[in-house]
Amino acid sequence: MHKYILKRILMLIPVIFGVSLLVFCIMNVASGDVTAVMGAEELDAQQLYELKESLGLNDPLLVRYVKYMWNLITKGDLGTGYISKEPVMSLFLNRFPNTLKLALGSTLVCVILSIPLGIYSAVHHGSIADNVAMVGALLGLSIPNFWLGLVLIVIFALRLGWLPSEGAVGFKSIILPAITIGTGFMASMTRVTRSSMLDVIRSDYLRTARAKGAPERQVIYKHALKNALIPIITSIGETFATALGGAVVTEAVFSWPGVGRLIIDSIRSRDTMVVVGCIIMKTIVISVILLIVDILYAFVDPRIKSHYARARKAKIDE
Amino acid sequence: MNKEYVLEIEDLTVEYVVEGEVTQAVTDLNLKVEAGTTVGLVGETGAGKTTTALAALRLVPDPPGTIRSGRILVCGQDIMKLSQKQLYNVRGQDISMIFQDPMTSLNPVETVGDQITESIMLHEKLKRPQAWEKALEMLELVGIPRTRAMEYPHQFSGGMRQRVVIAIALACNPKMLIADEPTTALDVTIQAQVLDMMKKLRDQFNMGMILITHDLGIVAEICDEVAVMYAGRIVEMGTLDEVFNHTRHPYTEGLFNSLPNIKNREAKLQPIPGLMPDPTDLPVGCAFAPRCRYATEACKAAQPAAHHFSDTHFAACTAYEDPSFRIERSKDRE
Ligand SMILES: Nc1ncnc2c1ncn2[C@@H]1O[C@H](COP(=O)(O)OP(=O)(O)OP(=O)(O)O)[C@@H](O)[C@H]1O
Ligand SMILES: [Mg+2]
Numbered sequence: 001m002h003k004y005i006l007k008r009i010l011m012l013i014p015v016i017f018g019v020s021l022l023v024f025c026i027m028n029v030a031s032g033d034v035t036a037v038m039g040a041e042e043l044d045a046q047q048l049y050e051l052k053e054s055l056g057l058n059d060p061l062l063v064r065y066v067k068y069m070w071n072l073i074t075k076g077d078l079g080t081g082y083i084s085k086e087p088v089m090s091l092f093l094n095r096f097p098n099t100l101k102l103a104l105g106s107t108l109v110c111v112i113l114s115i116p117l118g119i120y121s122a123v124h125h126g127s128i129a130d131n132v133a134m135v136g137a138l139l140g141l142s143i144p145n146f147w148l149g150l151v152l153i154v155i156f157a158l159r160l161g162w163l164p165s166e167g168a169v170g171f172k173s174i175i176l177p178a179i180t181i182g183t184g185f186m187a188s189m190t191r192v193t194r195s196s197m198l199d200v201i202r203s204d205y206l207r208t209a210r211a212k213g214a215p216e217r218q219v220i221y222k223h224a225l226k227n228a229l230i231p232i233i234t235s236i237g238e239t240f241a242t243a244l245g246g247a248v249v250t251e252a253v254f255s256w257p258g259v260g261r262l263i264i265d266s267i268r269s270r271d272t273m274v275v276v277g278c279i280i281m282k283t284i285v286i287s288v289i290l291l292i293v294d295i296l297y298a299f300v301d302p303r304i305k306s307h308y309a310r311a312r313k314a315k316i317d318e
Numbered sequence: 319m320n321k322e323y324v325l326e327i328e329d330l331t332v333e334y335v336v337e338g339e340v341t342q343a344v345t346d347l348n349l350k351v352e353a354g355t356t357v358g359l360v361g362e363t364g365a366g367k368t369t370t371a372l373a374a375l376r377l378v379p380d381p382p383g384t385i386r387s388g389r390i391l392v393c394g395q396d397i398m399k400l401s402q403k404q405l406y407n408v409r410g411q412d413i414s415m416i417f418q419d420p421m422t423s424l425n426p427v428e429t430v431g432d433q434i435t436e437s438i439m440l441h442e443k444l445k446r447p448q449a450w451e452k453a454l455e456m457l458e459l460v461g462i463p464r465t466r467a468m469e470y471p472h473q474f475s476g477g478m479r480q481r482v483v484i485a486i487a488l489a490c491n492p493k494m495l496i497a498d499e500p501t502t503a504l505d506v507t508i509q510a511q512v513l514d515m516m517k518k519l520r521d522q523f524n525m526g527m528i529l530i531t532h533d534l535g536i537v538a539e540i541c542d543e544v545a546v547m548y549a550g551r552i553v554e555m556g557t558l559d560e561v562f563n564h565t566r567h568p569y570t571e572g573l574f575n576s577l578p579n580i581k582n583r584e585a586k587l588q589p590i591p592g593l594m595p596d597p598t599d600l601p602v603g604c605a606f607a608p609r610c611r612y613a614t615e616a617c618k619a620a621q622p623a624a625h626h627f628s629d630t631h632f633a634a635c636t637a638y639e640d641p642s643f644r645i646e647r648s649k650d651r652e
Contacts, residue, residue: 204417208423226427
């Protein structure tokens with residue numbers, strides 16, 4: 001078991017370095033000369049050189065990357081924003097709790113809607129209700145988030161006045177953006193739930209459970225769901241990771257002060273340092289979440305767990 | 319004589335409808351099982367044995383299956399009339415079932431101990447620790463050390479899994495047990511052990527039992543009565559002695575002739591020619607007629623009536639309209 005976890009953690013390292021190298025190079029090359037937006041026209045050559053030197057821009061890109069990662073690993077330092085002049089790490093950490101809250105909220109909305117819907121569809125496989133549910137879930141996918149967000153704002157904030165339309169103050173403010181993002185992920189999670197439930201729903205052990213006298217609810221929610229859980233957990237993990245990574249549009253619609261908006265604002269002001277730092281941090285967070293999902297498998301399915309236990313035992317025996 | 323029947327099936331008809339096509343799985347089936355006795359249910363694959371068993375627990379998968387008609391009494395209760403909730407109480411407590419394949423009939427993500435405990439907690443008002451303790455006793459009863467209760471099915475061999483399945487089925491001392499080919503998936507030595515154990519437990523709990531099998535040797539060993547099924551109907555039924563030694567139905571005869579003869583190895587195997595008719599398109603007359611060497615035009619015209627040879631023995635065969643008719647096998651013996 002520990003070996004399994006360790007293996008997964010080790011696999012994280014190349015992923016993080018690969019992604020960060022990519023992001024670092026692309027962003028730095030693509031955003032061109034940052035000194036241009038810092039009023040460089042008015043400087044003479046000597047002053048420009050000094051400015052670049054102070055920003056560390058005179059080194060080759062790879063050297064800058066190594067220095068950057070070294071600072072990140074040893075000091076948790078993501079550099080200082082070119083424009084905002086604030087440490088990127090503290091900018092990120094300021095915004096990250098909001099993004100996390102919204103991602104949790106939208107994943108929760110998605111789970112609450114999708115899993116019962118998927119189970120219902122599987123149990124009533126082929127019925128009209130099944131088809132309606134599947135089409136309904138697809139609707140969630142095909143409605144663009146910005147549009148759904150605006151409609152929700154119009155109805156619940158402007159017309160009814162029940163919920164705030166912007167900001168991140170209090171529990172109420174998270175409801176509309178969470179619904180907007182959560183319903184977008186519904187299609188995939190409902191489908192995954194339905195198909196993995198369908199895989200187990202005709203299995204012999206459910207018949208055994210019924211023959212014991214287990215009520216249908218228990219048969220479905222205990223025996224079937226537990227066996228269908230691995231793909232569902234994967235889907236939940238991916239939904240959460242995606243919600244963390246890509247709620248940019250929805251954050252903008254609801255003026256939600258999250259990392260997504262920080263990135264957008266920084267791209268606008270061409271503050272490459274902030275953009276790179278935020279994306280790298282997100283990558284790390286998302287990788288860790290996917291790692292946790294992988295580890296959860298082993299707890300859900302004893303066969304995976306004992307597979308690794310056995311592998312370890314075999315090693316010891318050698 | 320006052321017989322206590324734990325299972326009575328009357329005129330059971332079960333159909334499966336798949337894409338508009340109707341499979342007649344069981345037709346007008348009558349079967350009674352007395353407490354403490356075992357009825358062997360034999361017949362070729364597709365004869366409707368499993369379907370009959372599932373119907374007795376009202377577990378025929380619906381869709382595609384429907385119980386078209388029939389009355390099923392479990393310990394005197396008409397289970398067709400019970401509510402879902404009452405049905406949950408009957409299953410596992412009054413009637414239990416052991417399924418064909420032990421490799422797939424246990425839940426892979428729960429420990430075997432938990433699976434037995436669940437069964438106990440569903441029917442007995444026990445707290446979890448007491449139920450768990452009782453589950454451990456059941457495990458020992460079927461010959462598995464209690465220390466293995468925390469293990470998962472994939473850590474068990476086929477024979478051990480079947481023992482666990484039996485422990486689950488017997489956890490609440492049901493009065494009726496249906497064992498659907500409980501030993502087919504096991505190797506021969508384990509088969510004998512499992513059968514022995516089932517026999518012992520049947521006597522210990524005074525259960526009624528239906529044993530579904532292809533293996534006439536097993537039937538000879540533990541059954542009191544034998545019912546031979548063909549294309550959804552019981553074609554011959556009687557005590558073990560009657561069916562084995564005074565065989566009447568040509569199909570039963572065919573079954574015996576297709577067995578390897580241990581005493582006379584020179585004797586040729588005589589498999590029954592042809593195949594069972596398509597259950598979506600059963601003939602008007604006797605379904606066995608196309609394969610039967612005694613068949614006449616009369617056989618194809620109408621369903622054969624049951625001819626009784628004793629209180630307990632009957633065969634559904636038109637040939638016995640002629641009182642002097644005897645099949646080959648009985649001629650040798652009588
Ligand atoms: N779920 C189902 N859907 C459609 N048809 C079915 C279903 N289950 C059984 N049948 C059909 O009903 C008939 C009887 O099947 P059943 O399983 O009762 O036979 P069996 O005697 O138990 O055979 P075996 O010895 O192979 O277990 C067969 O023709 C089979 O194809
Ligand atoms: Mg069967």
